[in-house]
Amino acid sequence: MEQSLKEKLWAYIIENNPELMFSLQEDYSVQKYLDDKVSALRSSIEQLQQLGLPSYIIEEQAMQELTADLKPSKFHYIRNILEKEFVTDFLRFRESGTLTYEIVNLIAACKEIFEAIGFSEENKESRRLRYAVMGTIAQYLENR
Structure with missing residues (x-):
């Protein structure tokens, strides 16, 4: 699930925040940024998984959190x-x-x-x- 979230977050950044995309690429810090953002949600994701929520709902909630500071575009x-x-x-x-x-x-x-x-x-x-x-x-x- 973490890899899927990283891919979705990167796609979101490309579409809505290309200035961040260029900055991360210029600094060669894309992977670190994505890893840090998703890692910060690891315990929340695990809690939601323990509640038995479907993956698509967990991913949707995680994406809301991951992109909160990137909105509005x-x-x-x-x-x-x-x-x-x-x-x-x-x-x-x-x-x-x-x-x-x-x-x-x-x-x-x-x-x-x-x-x-x-x-x-x-x-x-x-x-x-x-x-x-x-x-x-x-x-x-x-x-x-």
Whole structure:
């Protein structure tokens, strides 16, 4: 089950947090990250197994815990803003094959905003956050 959880967690990271994926690959720490995350849940998984819960329910609960600190996705948040508010640039990046790369760069450019205003499930719909991110995206695109 642990190997399955590692594979599912990695797939989740690739889809929702490519900035983390690139960082882990750059540091050659993918396996350590996955091992540490899954190992931290080992006792919880064993308790659920002792209760006789089906594997798919245990995996689902484990995935909720493993991905809790990875939500919401900054990647999808910025991608959505770029696609809706900066359509021409979004299409240009997508057509050139650089969309993921540019969004990862935008995540880094917006890092201070995400930290200062906070980025969480509770405030991901904040206008203040959205406008601050849009301003940073506009500056980023101006300098391209």
